Amino acid sequence: MVDLLQTAPEPDYRRQLRDAGLRVTAPRLVTLEIVAERQHAEADEINAAARERLGDVSMQTTYGVLHALTEAGLIRRLDTSSREAARYEIHRHDNHHHLVCRICGSVEDVPCTRGEAPCLEPFDSGDFLVETADVLFRGVCAACRPPQSTSVPVVPSKEEEEER
């Protein structure tokens, strides 16, 4: 296994891992780098990228690393569907949500600008204790939309439904 431990390009991550009480390992450092570079990558893709850099990382290791990093709050796991692969992003604290394309499955960030979001502040209803909130906008991304010449209808026609 290549020794990245001495030459990691993002020394920050070593500290983040340590601060989170996690041991510093090559797969973990590289996974953090990869998740930071590619927004919303799936475990598959992250593993492939890790292999390119380390030469031998098992899928289970990638899953384990992603789980540990998620638990530690360094990255965030994004579930867009019950049956599609989870996606991961660096855990930020700005108020952003996600656009999920129902055609290609891609995910994009949206800053939460459409009105004050009741979304991300934890609160206690006295009954249910809300800790986090996920907002998923579902629709069709630019790449999957039929090319649009001029005027643009604001609301989708009912007929536009179809599945992935």
Next chain:
Amino acid sequence: MVDLLQTAPEPDYRRQLRDAGLRVTAPRLVTLEIVAERQHAEADEINAAARERLGDVSMQTTYGVLHALTEAGLIRRLDTSSREAARYEIHRHDNHHHLVCRICGSVEDVPCTRGEAPCLEPFDSGDFLVETADVLFRGVCAACRPPQSTSVPVVPSKEEEEER
């Protein structure tokens, strides 16, 4: 197979199915009833309930029915996690969101009262075409919370994390 076709207690559902262009079958009628009765049931549970009423409904039939009803817009599929079973509810058009308990996995409705929701109106950014929005509040439900005597802290401590 029991002939519920003549005696379905919710004649409404027959019409809903027909209007949606779907054939009226016992599994479909019963599934609609069950989804209406039990909020947020999983396929498992729905299938078990259907068996109680019809005596023989395969899991695959239940999946097929749920898929057809979802496509038709009669029910709504709720994905709370990439790896947990989907949940289903009658499709309503009021602006409500969901509370998901990270301990027991249960789901509750919340009317969207905490400020104007930017959530449910479709809109066209010119780029991404938003059709629907899902808002998931994650936290701990009343049943899973440690019993609280008097004063209640409003924000959860960071330490309160744990997994299911």
Next chain:
DNA sequence: GTTTTTGCAAATGATTTGCATGGAT
């Protein structure tokens, strides 16, 4: 009668688990 649904079995695919070895502290 024709087309759609159901039922059965088997396949899929992301993720998890158990256990032995190797690496980080």
Next chain:
DNA sequence: ATCCATGCAAATCATTTGCAAAAAC
């Protein structure tokens, strides 16, 4: 030296798929 992380293989588990028989139109 000790304990945590990795790697391998096998297991899980919700959901989907292919195909023949049965039911709804």
